[in-house]
Amino acid sequence: MNKFRVLLLSILLILATSCATQPKQPYDWTAFEAADPRSILVLPVLNNTVDIDAPLYALSTLAIPLGEKGYYVFPVNTVKIVLEQEGLYEGEAIKELGTQAIANLFGADSVLYVEIDQWDAKYAVLATTVTVDINYMLDDKDGTRIWEEDVTMNYTPQQNSSGNPLADLVAAAIVAGITRAAPNYIPLMQQANAKAFVTGTRALPNGPYAADNK
């Protein structure tokens, strides 16, 4: 019986340790450090999904996290309008222009491409869960890729527990209903952006205006 217990314990131990050893490759920051960008030009988002609102949520929420990181962020709407006046309405057409040409046009140190590959809302009675896959790619002004991150996450709009199960159930149903009628995915994009720029394993280094830099 005791032997059995030892065996069970050792199996558990192996399982637990194997789970803990995740391959953590240190990110190569050489290219980023060589470019040492002060400014980031955020381009209109490339949408590979059928959700027409996804790129609007994304574009509206990108300036703040990058500005808070201490970078100069070009005015996203002004950039969008200038590009439209050049006849560039879509993320794909802008991408074809090439990073170098775009960076030259605006005098930017780096150019951020954001691509939304997945934006699927699963509607259920009590909660709507959205699964997103967003790719962030940063090029320096010569077109060299200096950073990239891929964020995949599930998002369910939060509600606070009242301590009363029945009240919680009703509240959850109301939240799900509201989400379906007029979804607000700004918090979702904020979380994805934070994961990419701030809290993830490849979080961006601080820019020149960050308090603790230079």
Next chain:
Amino acid sequence: MKLMYRIVFIALSVSFFSGCVNTKHDWGNYETELYTYYKSPTPEEQEELMNELATTFARTESKGVVPPPGLYAEYGTFLFQEGDLPNAIVFYEKEKNAWPESTQFMDSLISTLQKRIDTQETRKPDDE
């Protein structure tokens, strides 16, 4: 003793929540207003976004700090779209003075608008 715990807990949660609010820049409601404007780009929504930006400028300027990167220029672009080219230039100049990284972009916008103003002015005598 219990009261002591409570005080410590309240103090901790206060510092936690104030930490959340403590951002580097004062962005106001830029994010939400910009999204709302993209979702329905009507003159009313544009006006709301412009009002929000103007409020942010008033708040930051009264504290003697610069507004976040890009916001002066965004305001300038809305003025430009409304046809107020001279004031658009004023805001592009503000952006340039606040954020030197924007110099090349702002200079090109300013010279484009200045050319338009000049051609409008030279055209006027011909019309009369």
